[in-house]
Amino acid sequence: MKHKRSLIFAILLFLISQYAFSQGLEITGTVTNSEDDTSLPGVSVYVEGMNIIGTATDLDGKYALIVPSSASNLVFQSVGFQTQVVPINSRIVIDVILEPEALGLDEVIVTGYAIQRKEALTSSVSSVESKNIEAVSASNIEKRLQGNVAGVMTTSLRGIPGSAPDIQIRGATSINAGNQPLFVIDGVPAVSGETGASQSFSILSSLNPNDIKSMTILKDAGAAAIYGSRAANGVVLIETKTGAKGKTRFSFSADYGVSKVINTGFDMLSSAELLELQREAVENSAEYYNNPTKYDWTDPNGEYYLPDELANTDTDWWDEVTRTGKLENYNLSASGGNENTTFYLSGSYNKNEGAIMNYDFERYTGNVRLDHLSPNEKFKVGTKVMGSFSKQNYVYDASGGVLPWENPIFAAMAIPSYYAPFNEDGSVNFDLGGAHGNYNPHGVDKFQDQGQEYTKLLNSTYLEFKPWNFLSIKSTFGLDYGYTKSHDFEDPRAPIYAGREGYYWEGHENNIQMSISNTITFNKIIAEIHSVTAILGQEGMQEDYEYISGSGKGANHEMPYLSTTVAEGQEIEGNPSKLTSNSYFGYFSYNYDSRYYLQGSLRRDGSSVFGDDYKYGTFGSISGSWRISEESFFNSNFISKLKLRGSYGTTGNSDIAWYASKGYYSVITYNGESSLLPDKIENPDLKWEKTATTGIALDFGLLKDRISGTFEYFWSKTTDNLLYQELSYTSGFSSVLKNIGSLRNEGLEITLQTKNLQGELSWNTSFNISFPKSEILDLAGEDYVGTTYRHRVGGAYMEYWMYKYAGVNPANGMPMWYDENGNLTFTYSEASRANVGSPEPDFYGGLTNTLSYKGISLDFMFYFVYGNEIIFGDRHYSEHDGASWGENANTNQLDRWQRPGDITDTPKPLVNNPTGANDWDNSRWLDNGSYLRLKFVTLSYALPKSWLDRIKLSNLTLFAKGTNLLTFSNVNGLDPERGSTGSGSYKYPNTQSISFGTQIEF
Amino acid sequence: MKRNITYILILSVLIFYSCSEDFLNTEPTDAISNSIALNNYTNLSKATNGLYAPLRSSDYYGAYMQIAPEVMADNVKRSTVKNSSRYVQEFDLSIAPSVGYWSGLWELPYYIISASNNVINKIISGEFDQEKASDEEINQLLSEALFIRALCHFDLCRLFAHHYTIQDQSLAPGADGNGGHWGVPVITITDVTIFPARNSVNEVYKQVISDLRKAEKMVIFDKGKNFANQNSIRALLARVYHYRENADSALYYSELVINSGEYPLAEGEDVVNYWVQEEGDETIFQVYSNSNENYFPGNESLNSLFNIGTEYPYSDLVITEELLGLFDSSDERLNLYERDENNEIRTKKFLPKESYVSVYENNIKILRVAEMYLISAEANLGLGNNDDGLDRLNELLNARGLPDASNLTKSLILAERRKELACEGHRLFDLAIANEDNVRPENNATPLVNYPGHRYILPIPVREIERNENITDQQNPGY
Structure with missing residues (x-):
């Protein structure tokens, strides 16, 4: 009975609709993708100006729509494609080819x-x-x-x-x-x-x-x-x-390439050059120390005998440690699905053989993604599992502030060119005259094994329920698992490791993060012009970290692992810890007639890292925009898009030690018994660091968006900065973490996109530039002075605080500094420190060009940074002016003072130079960090469709890509890119690479 | 519709699942939160045990506390061959308040005091679970913690404040010949909001003596020489009274220790062997040394600085010719010294102990019975009991292979103290107590310091001066 009634109702509806549009015209057609000629399902097709009259293409990209006779244009719209407006012109079959949106994700x-x-x-x-x-x-x-x-x-x-x-x-x-x-x-x-x-x-x-x-x-x-x-x-x-519904698509890509380290103008001295420098140093020393007997390089029995034979060997240690790196990538994916279920699968292998010996990286990944929509379209479920296994071989470049001799870059800059890397019988030469502890990098390469393996499993699963179109309820469960195993083995057969007696160390880290988030989303357009979205949600997270390591002596090359042979001097350490958070949030957005937009959000966050009474913090934002160009009064052919927006909001920073607010006793040992000692003083008032940001922006498009872009300015102020306040030591503690201090960041950001040429030959350019500026507003009386850096009120976020170097006295070749009163002094201990620069640039940005002609496309990006200061800490060692006697020096030392009247910044060398000229904190090491870099170039060629059809492929692209191919810079080191602090010593520089590959799809 | 509502209900349960309050309360697993750390006897006992470990740090008895008073005086000097730049300022007496190792000597004792205060105040409050422990066992912990708090206060006072009897107010503001001058802050609770001014020396001694006398009455058990027992408390009392120039009490406590009969003087070869024994007879209190335990001083240890050989990286410290010249040829203690390949004098007081794993291991002797004989002799002399004093001194001399002395004088005792206690961190204090000049013929930079003088004590580290507004104006004059 019930069924019958429904049937009648349906028939009635059908009749009414037939009647309503009986005066119309039925238009049919197919929508295809211009890229690969495949049909496009899900494209909305509607009558321009009457968007209630519309439909969507089916699985085969076909549509049928009855349009009123008054209709003139049809609109075809789909995410990721350029919208097309097609005149009907009385046609009844309209096939449309949609072009993918130039900016991909723009919609x-x-x-x-x-x-x-x-x-x-x-x-x-x-x-x-x-x-x-x-x-x-x-x-x-x-x-x-x-x-x-x-x-x-x-x-x-x-x-x-x-x-x-x-x-x-x-x-x-x-x-x-x-x-x-x-x-x-x-x-x-x-x-x-x-x-x-x-x-x-x-x-x-x-x-x-x-x-x-x-x-x-x-x-x-x-x-x-x-x-x-x-x-x-x-x-x-x-x-x-x-995945996307449609036929299953396979894609395979492979590329292969080579790399080398960036070197913008760095070189070490040859044997002849070093010998000349050392002899000069000995001669200078005879006078300086007033001891011509001791400082005599011609005396075969003397301490500083430097015969010509030293220069018979000339090893370029930089060549020894660097090599041509190799890159390999293979990637296979498949995706597809039907109306209800889609999938995406992929597997990949990546290998990156470093451009410096001892460094390698390898990765295997697998990924499965499944999404399912129930036939009644009320339930959607999906899951994703990404797994990967990575291996890295490395050498410590620094550990706990100490520079290890194992670091090959250190070795290359320290070992004099006098020594051969190998003995005549081909074995590693471990007799480097004691230089660099005899740590020949080839010996480290052969006899020390440092590496780590990382296993990752990333899963997220969601269930979404849509009882009505305007409401959806979604739960997402996330699992993020990582396991790291690191090891270090020092083969006792090498003389440099013999004293370590077969040292083996292994560390295991387990990290599991589980999270759950639940949201209710309300989405409705009311009376066609009021669009409302509201979200309410909750999120909980727990992260468990476990660490255990063991080490001992007694391993050998046949058993290089933690086993019973590693019996002596065993040490074991371990430490599990936990982080939890729980949050509630809401989001609201409203727009009126796609002209006025308003958004707000509120989040209440709780985290275990804070004090008992301050676990929860509240954050929120409000923002709005006005699309001026959508106003009826706005009528300009020149300006195609104009939008003004502004926002204000607060966010927090909880990225501190997991037990930062806690005071606790640590377990220690005395007399073989487990004991307790206070470790840290608690601060039960510890809370979030808060940042409030205000921003305004203008988005614009000119000449039908041929030129578009954004001007933005922001101000942010961080308060309750988490800083250590120093205490009286009589309390038993040196400092406590507190919410004191504040700092400000502001900046101008400009983004521009232009479509320079359109048509068969197309050329697009995009450009962005940022002008950052930071200032410390308050440090609650604490002046954070490090050895090289200083945080001070009124200063930039970070400043170099160094002894001001005044160059070399032309008369005697001695280094000079400025003292407290700005006078010149030869005495390093009288030199005064000053703020001599900052790693913060004046501006930085990128310029990308995309050219394409038929199947050929060329993309390249320039990246630039200007106005920052950087430090190559290794200059302290390799421009030592004789201070690190017996070590090599870099070619900047060729500019040294040699005779009265020489104008230079490099003082005369002295044996064991005591002047302090090469001390760490000399402003002498500051370099202008500005540079311009060709970040990438990609040239690709997609074979024409007609050829591909014959071999049943949908795409075959050949490509070549280069990374960091050109760098323009004046720095006294390898690579001007130096991280956010601007400095470091003996770091593996960034690399440049070129690779070739192909992508095949079918 | 009905089904929709059912689903919504089910999902609502999921969404509004609320994390319980406990969810955000995480605790470290390798550590115990302060709020619960000392809530029962087991943990109080562990926290008392823990107080001993930092004593062996190189900042304290593990090196600096024993080296500084020697290298700043005339027993120990820097090698001219082995130079790792350690103790240069101390040897040259050019210590500047802004730099130096000694800042640890201010920081670490206060840290230990703070840790002791936690134990002491918890026990006094009674707010803990006694578990199955007897009152005696609780008192034992209290007395050990009091002992260590007293030791630290006393050491801070003798390092950073002038001798008790000083009268020169320009050197020691408030000096009245009776400890009225600047001492060090006395700290009896842990409170990071306190920035204390200096207490007078007299006040420090009062606190130290009160702590020790309380401890002396409550201590019952003897847990071996690596822990405080009644005799270590009494020996420290003897030393404190000796510094306070209270001969009566110094005599009383030193005699109690000697007469306990538990610490026979070493004789013959044992005078040398004693120094590497796990628990030598002469030791009243020592800190256990083991390379696997916390605060092990490693290559900053006494062993590392005093010994020479491929296994020792530093070897900066050697013995002065003057000291070696003082020993009679029949003196067994002469065997504690020998010349190295560079003809410099090395001591055998800091060799690896018999059971060593790391060459830096040797139990650190803090209180030795020989000192009790010397304190007794001097106290007797002060009280006019010359014969009793001479007996005590002669017992020591005989044990060292020397004949009896015939006449007891202050200078004889001072010389004997120098020979007996050399390299153990006494010399500079002994000179100050005796009001003697610091004559250092083997140092070119500062060969003579007249008593009194600011170079008999250390400056308060600049960081404390800058951070603690109540001490800002209380730097030791001269620095």
Whole structure:
């Protein structure tokens, strides 16, 4: 009975609809993708001006629509494609080919818990094109951000394969807590940062960059406040690829390349040059120390005998440690699905043989993504499992502030060219006259094994329930598991390791993060012009970290592992710890007639790291925009788009030690008994560091968006800065972490995109530039003076605080400094420190060009930084003026003072130079850190469709890509890219590479 | 519709699942939160045990506390061959308040005092679970903690404040010949908001003596020489009274220790062997040394600085010719010294102990019975009991292979103290107590310091001066 009634009702409806449009015209057609001629399902087709009359294409890209006779144009719209407006002209069959959107992800953008159309944005959100992500050869995705987005400074101190850059979004907001952004992968906050003993392995380098669909950066609090306590440094949202309904598509790509370290003008002395320098130093010393008998290089029995024979051997140790690196990438993916279920599968292998000996990186990944929509379209479930295994070989470049002799870059700069790397019988030469502890880098390469392995499992599963179109309820469960095993073995057969008696060390780290988030989303357009979205949600997270390491003596090359042979001097350490958080949040957005937009968010966040009464903090934002160009009064042919937006919000920083607020006793040993001693004093009042950000921006498009761009300015102020307040030692403690101090960041960011040529030959340019400025406002009376850096009120976030070097006295070749009163002095201890510069640039940015003609396309990006100061700490050693007697020096020492009247900054050399000329904290080491770099060039050629059809392929592209091919800079070192602190010693420089590959799809 | 509502209900449960309050309360697993750390006898006992470990740090008895008073005086000098730049300022007496190793000698004792205060105040409050422990066992912990608090206060006072009897107010503001001058802050509770001014020396001694006398009455058990027992408390009392120039009490406590009969003087070869024994007879209190335990001084240890050989990286410290010249040829203690390949004099007081794993291991002797004989002799002399005093001195001399002395004088005792206690961190204090000049013929930079003088004590580290507004104007004059 019931069924019958429904049937009648349906028939009635059918009749009515037939009647309503009986005066219309039925138009049919097929919509296809211009890229590969495949049909496009899900394209909305509607009558222009009457968007209630519309339909969508079916699985085969076909549509049928009855349109009123008054209709003149049809609109074809689909995410990721350029919208087309097609005149009907009385046709009844209209086939349309849609062009993919030039800027890929332009239509919609994921902004945290919500998905927005780009024109609806009210805050500062930028996305990076996947094309630009893929253009850079780096094993890790973070490095690929550089130069793409205004306001995002990405800079790497190390070029070690697998290492991470420093990423600062709109400056550093914190002095003591972390300054790295929060990474969110498919809606789940991800564990990031470094893991293992190498100090150069980024957790995110375990991801396959080819699995990434988009990276979106939430730069201001307006967008990021929804992530509350972890968002003060911005948020990077990573979306991974999903399947699409349609026929199964396979894609395979492979590339192979070579790399070498960037060297903008650094070289060590040859034997002849070193000999000349050393002899000069001995001669100078005879006079300086007034001891011609002792300082006589011609005396065969003397301490400083320097015969000609020394120069018979001339080894270029830099050549010995560097090599041609090799890059290999293979990636296979398949995706597809039907109306209800889609899938994406991929597997990849990446190998990166370092350009310096001892450094390698290898990665295997696998990824499965499944999404299912129930036939009644009310339930959607999906799951993703990404697994990977990575291996890194490395050498410590520094451990705990100490420079280890094992570091090959250190060795290359220290060992005199007098010594041969190998003995005549081919064995490693361990007799380097005691120089550099006889640590021949070939010996380290052969007899020391340092490495780590990282196993990653990333899972997220969601269930979404849509009882009505306007309401959806979603639960997402996330699991982020990482296991790191690091090891170090020193083969006792090598004389340099004999004293270590077969030392073997192994460390195991286990990190499990589990999270659950639940949201209710309400979405409705009321009376056609009021569009409302509201989200309520909750999120809980728990992270468990466990660490255990063991070491001992007695291992040998046959048993290089932790076994019973490693019986002597055993040490074992371990430490599990836990972090939890719980949050509630709400989000609201409203727009009126797509002209006025208003958004707000509120989040209440609780975290275990803070004091008992301050576990929860509240963060929020409000933002709005006005699309002036949509107003009826606005009528300009020149200005095609104009939008004004502004935002204000607060975010927090909780990136401090997990038990920072706690005071506790540690377990120690006395007389073989387990004992307790106070470890840390508690601060039960410890709370969030808070950053409030205000931003205004103008988005514009000119000449039908041929030129478009954004001008933005932001001010952010961080308060309750987590700083250590020093105490009276009589309390038993030196300092306590407190919420004191404040700092400000502000900056101008400009982004421009131009379509220079359109048509068969197309040329697009995009440009971004940022002018950052930071200032410390308050340190609560604490002046943070480090050895090289200083944080001071009124100063930039970080400043160099060094002895002011005044060059060399032309009369006697002695180094000079400025003293307290600004007078010249020869005495280093009288030199006075001054703020001599900052690692913060005046501006930085990127310029990208994309040219394409038929199947050929050329993309290249220049990255630039200007106005920062950097330090190559290794100059302290390799421009030692004789202080590190017996070690090699770099070619800057050729400019040394030699005779009265010489004008130079390099003093005369002296044996064991006591003048302090090469001391660490000399402003002599400051370099202008400005540089311009050709970040990437990609040239690709897609074979014509007609050829491919014959071999049943949908795409075959050949490509060549170069990374960091050119660097223009004047620095006295290898690579001007020096990380956010601007300095470091003997770091593996960034590399340049060139690779060739192919991508095949069918 | 109905089904929709059911689903919504189920999902609502998921969404509004609320984390319990405990979810955000995480505790470290390799450590115990302060609030609960000392809540029961087991933990109080462990926290008392822990107080001993930092005593062996190189900042304290593990090196600096024993080296500084020697290298700043006339027993120990820097090698002219082995030079790792350690103790240069101390040897040259050019210590500047802004730099130097000695700042640890201010920081670490106060840290130990703070840790002791936690134990003491917890026990006094009674707010803990006594478990199955007897009152005696609780008192034992209290007395050990009091002993260590007293030791630290006393050491700070003798390092950073002038001798008790000083009268020169320009050197020691407030000096009245009776400890009225600047001492060091007396700390009896842990409170980071306190920035204390200096107490007078007299006040420090009062606190030290009160702590020790309380401890002396409550201590019951003898846990071996690596822990405080009644005799160590009494020996420290003897030393404190000796410094306070209270001969009556110094005599009383030193005699109690000697008469306990538990610490026979070493004789013959044992005078040398004693120094590497795990628990030598002469030792009243020592700190256990083991390279696997916390605060092990490693290559900053006494062993590392005094010995020479490929296993020792530093070897900066040698013995003055003057000291060696003082020993009679029949003196067994002469065997504690020998010349190295560079003809410099090395001592055998800091060799690796018999059971060593690391060459830096040797139990650190803090109180030795020989000192009790010397204190007794001097106290007797002060009280006019010359014969009793001479007996005590002669017992010591005989044990060292020397004949009886016939006449007891202050200078004889001072010379004997110098020979007996050389390199153990006494010399500079002994000179100050005796009001003797510091004559250093083997140092070119500062060959003579007249008593009194600011170079008999250390400057308060600049960081404390800058950070603690109540001490800002209380730097030791001269620095």
